[in-house]
Amino acid sequence: xxxxxxxxxxxxxxxxxxxxxxxxxxxxxxxxxxxxxxxxxxxxxxxxxxxxxxxxxxxxxxxxxxxxxxxxxxxxxxxxxxxxxxxxxxxxxxxxxxxxxxxxxxxxxxxxxxxxxxxxxxxxxxxxxxxxxxxxxxxxxxxxxxxxxxxxxxxxxxxxxxxxxxxxxxxxxxxxxxxxxxxxxxxxxxxxxxxxxxxxxxxxxxxxxxxxxxxxxxxxxxxxxxxxxxxxxxxxxxxxxxxxxxx
Numbered sequence: 001x002x003x004x005x006x007x008x009x010x011x012x013x014x015x016x017x018x019x020x021x022x023x024x025x026x027x028x029x030x031x032x033x034x035x036x037x038x039x040x041x042x043x044x045x046x047x048x049x050x051x052x053x054x055x056x057x058x059x060x061x062x063x064x065x066x067x068x069x070x071x072x073x074x075x076x077x078x079x080x081x082x083x084x085x086x087x088x089x090x091x092x093x094x095x096x097x098x099x100x101x102x103x104x105x106x107x108x109x110x111x112x113x114x115x116x117x118x119x120x121x122x123x124x125x126x127x128x129x130x131x132x133x134x135x136x137x138x139x140x141x142x143x144x145x146x147x148x149x150x151x152x153x154x155x156x157x158x159x160x161x162x163x164x165x166x167x168x169x170x171x172x173x174x175x176x177x178x179x180x181x182x183x184x185x186x187x188x189x190x191x192x193x194x195x196x197x198x199x200x201x202x203x204x205x206x207x208x209x210x211x212x213x214x215x216x217x218x219x220x221x222x223x224x225x226x227x228x229x230x231x232x233x234x235x236x237x238x239x240x241x242x243x244x245x246x247x
């Protein structure tokens with residue numbers, strides 16, 4: 001299935017931003033891989049992963065791209081900016097690359113700054129929900145182990161948060177916000193951002209030793225947020241466990 005102009009711009013631009021510091025970090029690589037897998041058929045995925053990991057090839061590809069429809073520019077740029085926030089704060093080098101991409105799409109520089117700040121604030125709100133869910137999970141049943149404390153600190157360190165928010169959220173591992181207060185934040189998002197937040201939660205907790213508790217908590221959280229129960233079932237790692245047929 002061929003890429004649309006918007007998808008191609010998104011992949012190339014995200015690759016350029018991820019390689020702005022010449023180092024592809026874990027969070028950036030995970031986001032790029034998820035995009036490649038969602039946009040492309042399996043036989044094309046390896047070719048594109050090779051491309052988005054090659055800065056010189058990306059630069060050459062970027063220069064010959066034709067701009068996608070103008071109506072898609074801001075949505076595209078928001079997805080690109082998410083790459084800069086994938087492992088915490090964006091660097092000055094990443095901001096410069098982002099400005100270059102915005103300039104190619106004819107976005108006014110002052111407006112791009114406003115959009116960037118708006119998207120960063122929205123990303124911090126989503127990050128608060130992700131961290132709050134994880135902190136609640138670590139208070140469910142057995143007390144959090146030293147290993148789990150370390151995993152929580154690593155998670156919070158990779159979320160797009162200001163220094164003051166990060167310090168506060170790190171201190172919430174033993175006294176987390178309630179699911180009700182987190183759901184109140186989630187309700188402020190549109191459905192696409194709600195789903196993005198829930199997928200981020202699933203990615204953060206599904207591989208922990210509290211997988212079963214995470215499924216139960218996710219079902220509760222979705223209900224408190226007023227979302228259909230099937231929303232939780234569709235998250236990676238949260239599908240209902242099928243009973244084995246009787247022998």
